[in-house]
Amino acid sequence: MSEYPSVSGLKPRALLAVETSTSVCSVALLKDHQLFEAEELRPNRHSQVLLPMIQQLLLEAAIRLPELDGIAVGRGPGSFTGIRIGIAAVQGLAFATGLPIIAVSSLASLAVQAQFSHVLAILDARMQQLYWGRYCIGHTPDGDLLATLQGQEYVSDPEQVWIPEVTSWIGVGRAWSVYASRLQGSIARLDKLVEDCRPTAAATVQLAVSYFKEGRVTRPDHIEPAYLRNEVATKPGSDQHST
Template structure:
């Protein structure tokens, strides 16, 4: 199977390619430069693997949540490429992809992205026996103070939400904090891993049915809310 994956929901712009049993990837922390970087990254990976675009069997993409423009860009590019190549799209939660940045053990995982405007995007998971993920709750956007988590003996926390709200989030955990990394972002290599599982199970969609997940309807503060009016 040849699967190209895109992840542009946060400051990290990344692309990954599954080519047979090999995974190759490119990633760069590049706020506001995703549109100029993502297609050249994809072309570089295809060239490295010696593949043309028409050799691809599917396109995987991080569907969000994350920055509105980044999520929209990733979905739009995935749709466009899939339509041109007549292949399906697999959308993957950007929070689930982020969760795979955590160490591999029996601890639960809190994936948390700084959503700005005093809020976070969050979801919690545990690893299953096959190296995949089981969701323990629903993705949501809320304040760090309002975050409710399931009871667990131990936790790993990954994502920029930890960098911003570590003190508050530490108090939301019911068990041992085994590790925490606030410098993690969702990565295309993990989108590819999760998308490959979905592809193998036949859970794909037509390009026009690939939808973003924003969680937040409101994407900008008014001047009054910013205190500038």
């Protein structure tokens, strides 16, 4: 059950989103179907640039923070430091305003940019490993963007990336080229690769619309990052009968 039951079924007028799981600090605001966004490629400086970026976006959209319906945040996986900075900033804003938080997977934010129904999204997890997940992309009857996770999200060696044979898949993410020599088996089974993209706040805020309407929001003290490495994960491929 939602911790903010009054939002269930309501279409948000204005949502803010933050995505800081990569080297790019990304902020977006969706107001009355108009999208405002800003990005800064400032590795290791997210904590300095994030709040000023949010303030500037609020000015451009001519809206005050308390007038928003909620705040979305990319909860990872990705850079541990980046995720912590983004979540901490959003928690502070939510505590100050009483706004609900919508937590969105950074892999889902990446996956929707392929604009294809079945997507395998991967991110570089460092330590010669990958974060990855399989998503079905679609829309609600109202036209809101959806990214439905098939199975679960993983952290694993590139050789463990697993693709079902039952349908066509597109691979998305820059890590496909970084680990191409170790992903040859998976690449051979893809219909297409879309490499030049990453998680963005613009994608996050669009996914957050359906989450909000479903009541999938949380209090600032209940949000949990998706680090994956700190979790006990099922061996990749063991969920193949559930997809």
